[in-house]
Structures are given as C-alpha cells and as structure tokens.
Amino acid sequence: MNLNLSKSAHDFLQGLQAKQYKQVASQILRLQANPRPQYSKHVTGYPGYFRIDCGEFRVCFFIKNDVVCVSVVGKRNDDEVYRELRRKA
Secondary structure (H helix, E strand, C coil): CEEEECHHHHHHHHCCCHHHHHHHHHHHHHHHHCCCCCCCEECCCCCCEEEEEECCEEEEEEEECCEEEEEEEEECCCCHHHHHHHHHC
16 A cells, blocks of 8 residues: 655654654554554544544544545644544545
C-alpha cells in the first residue's frame, strides 16, 4: 500500500518533538503494511474514515484505491481533530 499525508498532517508532524514524531510516524508507517489494524476504530459520522491512537495523539485516515490517506493528526483530547476532519470530509 502507498501512503499519502495531507498538508495539515505533514505540518503537524513537523512541529512535534523528536520522541513524539518517532512515535506517531512509526504508527503511520505501519498502516502501509496493515491499513486496518485491530486497534483502529471507525470515526462516527464519517463513513470510510478510521482512527488510531498513538500515545496522546490521534490519526484519522481513509483508504482509497490501495492508498492510505492520512487526513488529520492531532491531540487526542482536542476537538480540533474532528473540526479539521469535518472541513476535509
């Protein structure tokens, strides 16, 4: 599977500290091998979108034509993740 990051997801990752970046980026890269891991969940109200939790961060993505498209990365307890997802979906 190929991987595609949105500009906002890329920018968010670039702003993380090295330890956090490694934690989140490694989970995103694992999506290439297993695009629907056992711990992924559907995002309520957004058909086709899934989410995974990476420590204190949340990654929202969808799969289209053998491409994992990461739309949003953000803090888990921050509603901004879902506000941004609403703008993109």
